[in-house]
Amino acid sequence: MIDLKLLQKDFEGVSAKLTRKGVSAALLTTLKEKFESLRVAKQEFETLQAAQNAMSKEFGVYKREGKDISELKARVDANKIKVTEAVEVQRERQEELEKIAMAVPNMPDDSVPDGKDEEDNIELKKVLTPKEFGFTPKEHWELAEQNGWIDFERGVKLATSRFSVSFGMGARLERALINFMLDFNRERGFEEVSVPALVNRQALEGTGQLPKFEDDLYKMDGQELFLIPTAEVPVTNLYADEILTADELPKRMTAYTSCFRKEAGAAGRDTRGMIRQHQFHKVELVAITTPDTSEIMFEQMVSCASDILTALELPHRLVNLCTGDLGFGAAHTTDIEVWLPGQNQYREISSISNTREFQARRAKIRYKNGKKNELVNTLNGSSLAVGRTLVAIMENNQNEDGTIDIPEVLRPYLGM
RNA sequence: GGACAGCUGGCCGAGUGGUCGAAGGCGCUCGCCUGGAACGCGAGUAUAGGGCAACCUAUCUAGGGUUCGAAUCCCUAGCUGUCCA
Structure with a gap:
């Protein structure tokens, strides 16, 4: 607020x-x-x-x-x-x-560029150069089906559109990615937490998804419980209504959860493949800091997510979101976009935001600064969206015959 | 699913209608004591809002009710525990 x-x-x-x-x-x-x-x-x-x-x-x-x-x-x-x-x-x-x-968004920082939509985002830097293919690279759904990794029809059979099922190496790769990301984040000082996938209204108000974006949330029938759209909600709200001591800060946490989104308003976008699913896996970073250290933390979180992609040898770029693309609660956001050769474009794979006091005021997360109680700063970021990472691996590591090379760092996780 | 019990400050715990924002203890902070420490002694120690000083208002799980007045009585919900199915 x-x-x-x-x-x-x-x-x-x-x-x-x-x-x-x-x-x-x-x-x-x-x-x-x-x-x-x-x-x-x-x-x-x-x-x-x-x-x-x-x-x-x-x-x-x-x-x-x-x-x-x-x-x-x-x-x-x-x-x-x-x-x-x-x-x-x-x-x-x-x-x-x-x-x-409660329906007024956060104030953007002065560093946020003006703009209407993602076209106006500012590229900050590129990491790794996309490789040249001696053939026309395929899109991930084609590769996924060819390798028997992902079954889109059976996902629809079990639930509805925008659900899919992973099989065999596809499923194992997802699990390997989750473990790899959690381990990576832990080594960077983020404590692993495991949180509920259902949260109450208060939690969602705390982080800003409610009251404005109820249409995009799955709600339990007859109960004030919602499926989380991101681990940011339960993890940030862990400390709602609390007064932390200064030496408890910064809190650095990482969590793996499934995320659930109705994707209302996204009709027709990314209908094919697993870019935009109603349920997807994500490893999240959340930090709670004092106001004077939140920007340092922000940089650390961006590096963490970017370095994971580098470790996976995936070309990507960092973008500073413009006012029109900035989320409701963010003071500023850096998106990480991964190169997808099949689509011949960069696509969002991570979004790191500093909400400053915006969520802290809503969720009443404070700390003792000497005698006074002051609001903390909260930050969150994906590191990373698992499904999209898998997509990126498939498209970047494909061979002409449709086989896919497994990234070096994931092999130990697959017993290779 | 049924029955009963409970939910008080960072923690433990007293408090059954007014003098209770709440005894006492623990913890913590500061001071004294000490070569240093423990012990002991003294003082302080919730949050929010308003005046932005004295002070006032609210908060004893949450919401509602009774009353001039509620931590205390009544109702509802949530949570915790015990027993039964």
Whole structure:
């Protein structure tokens, strides 16, 4: 959530930043007014409540001393009506404010380039050069089917479209990748955690998926539980509502989970193959830091993900997301795109974001800075999306006859 | 699925309608003591919001109710434990 106090103190500044994310100044003005009117309502309530409390105390004294209470009772009853009204007003304003505030995205950092969509993202650097093929490289679904690694039809039979089944070496490679990535991250100082795949509404509000993006989440029938769209949700929320000590920070965690997305609004995109599935495997990095160290952590996380691809000998590039492509909660994001020779383009395989205080404010994750409690910074990033990594291996390591070379670093994981 | 018990501050634990934001202990912080430490002694030690100082408001799992007044009584939900199926 954005800082409403800051909005009030520096309306122009906040407004300028959020305008770049397409938030209208009119909405922010409304937000500011609602915040102010809530403050007034709170004050009114508190004044009345203070009077009520004082009279109630007096009441006790009267009783003990055996005095007549009828006059006091009349006063206290009259005041109570006002208190009840004030509570109602306050509640209404609180709800109105939250409804708007929770749907406002994070402020982008100044380093985020302006832009409409992924076309306007800025390439930061390329790592490894795509190799030349002496033949026309195939796309991954063709290779996957030819090698018997992935069965798209049977996935549809079991569930619905955008589900697939891995067989044999395809399935083993997925598992090898997961283990390799987790081990790699652990060696970089990220503690492995294993978390629930179902989370409640509060957790999703904490990280920003709710209330705005409910349409893209799978919800349990009749229960306030949702399948996680990313491990970022359970892992970040591990410390929701907590006050960490300074020496506990930074928290660095890595988790493997399945991720579930309805992909609402992605109709027609990547319908073939396993680029965009309703269920996919992902290894995630999450960090919780002090505000002054979050950028160092960010760089470490980007390196971690990039180095995994390098270890797998997969050419990739880093891109700085523009305002139009930036996610709801991110202050800035670096995407890692892997080269897919079959598609002849770079495709997203990892997304690393610093949300700064945005999630911390929603999830109430704080730390003790001396005497004061301050909000932490939270960061998250994929390292990596497993299915897409498998896709990249297939397309980059294919031979003319359709066979696929297994990357050196994965061989120990496959008993090779 | 059924029955019962419980959920209090970082932890343990007292508190059955007003003087309770909450005894006591542990832990932690600071000071004294010491060559140094333990022991001992003294002081402090929740969070949020508002005034931005005194102070005020809220919070004893959550939500609702009774009452002038609720940690304390009632209802609902969640969680934990025990027993039964």
